[in-house]
Amino acid sequence: MNSQSSREHSGHRPSVWRVRARRALAACAVGVMAAGGLVALSGTAHAASTLGEAAAERGRYFGTAVAANHLGESDYTGTLNREFNSVTPENEMKWDALEPSRGNFTFGNADRIVDHAQSRGMDVRGHTLVWHSQLPGWVSGLGTNDLRSAMNNHITRVMQHWSGEIHSWDVVNEAFQDGNSGARRSSPFQDRLGNGFIEEAFRTARAADPNAKLCYNDYNTDGINAKSNAVYNMVRDFTQRGVPIDCVGFQSHFNAQSPVPSDFQQNLQRFADLGVDVQITELDIEGSGTAQANNYRNVVNACLAVSRCTGITVWGVTDKYSWRSGGTPLLFDGNYNKKPAYDAVLTALGGSGGEDPGPGPGPGACSVTYEQTDRWGDRFNGRVTVRAGSSAISTWSVNVTVRSPQKISATWNGSPTWDSSGNVMTMRPSGNGSVQAGGSTSFGFTVMANGEWSPPALGSCTAG
Numbered sequence: 001m002n003s004q005s006s007r008e009h010s011g012h013r014p015s016v017w018r019v020r021a022r023r024a025l026a027a028c029a030v031g032v033m034a035a036g037g038l039v040a041l042s043g044t045a046h047a048a049s050t051l052g053e054a055a056a057e058r059g060r061y062f063g064t065a066v067a068a069n070h071l072g073e074s075d076y077t078g079t080l081n082r083e084f085n086s087v088t089p090e091n092e093m094k095w096d097a098l099e100p101s102r103g104n105f106t107f108g109n110a111d112r113i114v115d116h117a118q119s120r121g122m123d124v125r126g127h128t129l130v131w132h133s134q135l136p137g138w139v140s141g142l143g144t145n146d147l148r149s150a151m152n153n154h155i156t157r158v159m160q161h162w163s164g165e166i167h168s169w170d171v172v173n174e175a176f177q178d179g180n181s182g183a184r185r186s187s188p189f190q191d192r193l194g195n196g197f198i199e200e201a202f203r204t205a206r207a208a209d210p211n212a213k214l215c216y217n218d219y220n221t222d223g224i225n226a227k228s229n230a231v232y233n234m235v236r237d238f239t240q241r242g243v244p245i246d247c248v249g250f251q252s253h254f255n256a257q258s259p260v261p262s263d264f265q266q267n268l269q270r271f272a273d274l275g276v277d278v279q280i281t282e283l284d285i286e287g288s289g290t291a292q293a294n295n296y297r298n299v300v301n302a303c304l305a306v307s308r309c310t311g312i313t314v315w316g317v318t319d320k321y322s323w324r325s326g327g328t329p330l331l332f333d334g335n336y337n338k339k340p341a342y343d344a345v346l347t348a349l350g351g352s353g354g355e356d357p358g359p360g361p362g363p364g365a366c367s368v369t370y371e372q373t374d375r376w377g378d379r380f381n382g383r384v385t386v387r388a389g390s391s392a393i394s395t396w397s398v399n400v401t402v403r404s405p406q407k408i409s410a411t412w413n414g415s416p417t418w419d420s421s422g423n424v425m426t427m428r429p430s431g432n433g434s435v436q437a438g439g440s441t442s443f444g445f446t447v448m449a450n451g452e453w454s455p456p457a458l459g460s461c462t463a464g
Helices: 006-010 017-027 051-057 074-083 108-119 144-161 188-193 197-208 226-241 264-272 289-305 340-348
Strands: 032-035 038-041 061-066 086-089 123-131 168-173 213-218 247-250 277-285 309-314 366-375 379-388 396-401 407-412 415-418 424-428 440-448
Touching: 051 061, 051 340, 061 074, 061 108, 061 123, 086 108, 086 309, 108 123, 123 144, 123 197, 123 277, 144 188, 144 197, 168 197, 188 197, 197 213, 197 226, 213 226, 213 277, 226 264, 247 264, 264 277, 264 289, 277 289, 289 309, 289 340, 379 396, 407 415, 407 424, 424 440
Parallel strands: 061 086, 061 309, 086 123, 123 168, 168 213, 213 247, 247 277, 277 309
Antiparallel strands: 032 038, 038 366, 366 379, 379 440, 396 424, 407 440, 415 424
């Protein structure tokens, strides 16, 4: 008996969370910003202070690969939630994880990542549907007709499970050989289905979820070479014949022996000129210090220079858990400290360093930030932090608006009142409301979602 949940048996999930989160954020008052689950209010424009926020201001996403087994670690999730606005499951959506035996799907770990991302308003990249590696043994043992049926069924079942929830899918991954030949890689799909398997996979994917972006993804294609030429020729053929392909992913694994190629931007641009988006999908650069920082800066600048480069994903949150950990290739070290490469990326994106989400309030003023702290099957907890400006305040009040049919069922660390609709709560201190200059206090509440998972909108903080 397979131990799937009832949701897994259904093969399809509701697709409303991400849409509702986006609508709620768009509906917030002027001055409300979303940055990895943090909503900050300020009356003054400022340079973004996180990777995701800075990328969003440039019309792009900045994401990371995520492993479900680390989501319970506070440093890991804290950095993820603060810095990134897109996630890619590292292994949880690969074939061996989702369909270990034929027709039996286990979505639980991948669902955990998708749910976490959606609760924070992040996009999700799906990785990957058809790949020669991390295949369960039963796939390699199939004959031609069974393999075609199994491939198309896997694509369809997986994409329909997350229909409307995945921003873009790596439909086919690493189908070309390294070296100077530009030939296709030997795999069960190539060897038994022939060159047409890639086109068939993309057509099946389009039918399974017409709204998802469909990508081809590969490595060592960052510069103009025999392998990238072979991919380019395939993409050009697809676009000319109407084969559904929306994007090309460049993994971008670099090191001192294989640095960022000088023609990286030129290569991205020639693919974009075919009418597809380009994405940097698995970025990591071995090294340290200024050299590593410069390489990261070059990648970001190349993406920003190509209008159809829609985003960048680094392949992991921290060096500690990187698949190349010995080469320290990521933006945060093993203790989650920001590296010079982080500062280089943030600056290239137009952001500015610092821990605060924006400039603090002035004398006699206060600001507020919101963060979702917990979520269960029918409710979530939120926390609002009230911060004093450059002088102390004696009291404060904040309006919190939930979206119907949500209702606030419990509060703490404050004295609430509600308007006649029951959807707007005004929170004031329950006792001494004084906050010293630059200091902060907080209050919390539980929201009964009733099917609506949008974050609440915050009004301005009023100080006294």
